[in-house]
Amino acid sequence: MSKNLTLDEVKKHKDEKSVWIIIHNDVYDVTKFLEEHPGGADSLLEVAGKDGTQAFEDVGHSDDARELLKKYKIGTLPPGERCKIITDCSRNSSEKSWRTYDGSPASSRRMPCKSEYKPPTSPRVDRRISTIVVPRERCGRSPPCPPPRSSKLKWAVVALAGALLIGIVLKKYLN
Numbered sequence: 001m002s003k004n005l006t007l008d009e010v011k012k013h014k015d016e017k018s019v020w021i022i023i024h025n026d027v028y029d030v031t032k033f034l035e036e037h038p039g040g041a042d043s044l045l046e047v048a049g050k051d052g053t054q055a056f057e058d059v060g061h062s063d064d065a066r067e068l069l070k071k072y073k074i075g076t077l078p079p080g081e082r083c084k085i086i087t088d089c090s091r092n093s094s095e096k097s098w099r100t101y102d103g104s105p106a107s108s109r110r111m112p113c114k115s116e117y118k119p120p121t122s123p124r125v126d127r128r129i130s131t132i133v134v135p136r137e138r139c140g141r142s143p144p145c146p147p148p149r150s151s152k153l154k155w156a157v158v159a160l161a162g163a164l165l166i167g168i169v170l171k172k173y174l175n
């Protein structure tokens with residue numbers, strides 16, 4: 001069983017001398033990993049002595065990185081101190097709260113709040129919509145679709161050709 005470590009204890013380890021980070025309620029001592037961290041020492045120091053769950057998940061660390069975590073685990077938060085990072089959209093990402101965390105890694109990712117959501121306004125989409133051609137049979141039942149201009153012209157040409165043909169035939173027989 002891993003050692004129970006309180007938030008107050010974790011908070012004391014917030015500089016290069018000793019860096020403890022909480023990720024998904026487990027406490028990691030990454031002091032020796034600072035210089036090795038591919039994301040730089042600064043990103044670890046930013047969450048030193050605090051909960052780094054969201055920062056860790058936001059980067060989208062690989063399975064290897066998650067495996068590596070085990071090497072640095074030194075304890076866990078007692079159930080009474082479990083933190084949940086409810087990221088309120090009225091806060092900055094640097095103003096995370098200490099509240100119970102009970103979700104899976106994916107659920108800790110920050111979703112845009114309703115007020116922040118902007119529907120995509122890509123001009124490409126608009127262009128695509130404006131060129132949609134509605135097939136005639138889908139125009140609706142009433143009123144019926146007017147025949148396209150090219151169709152009227154076609155019938156005029158056919159009628160003219162027919163009249164011409166009849167004229168020629170009649171002329172031939174009358175002679």
Ligand code: HEM
Binds near residue numbers: 043056059068069
């Ligand atoms: C505390 C435990 C942590 C461990 C063991 C760890 C481990 C790693 C590893 C192995 C990588 C290489 C890429 C990968 O395999 O995903 C990486 C990259 C990175 N990590 Fe961490 N990390 C930790 C925490 C954090 C935190 C709290 C942050 C905060 C932002 C962070 C930010 C980054 C960044 C920015 C990269 C670089 C990504 C890139 O350049 O592609 N890491 N980390």
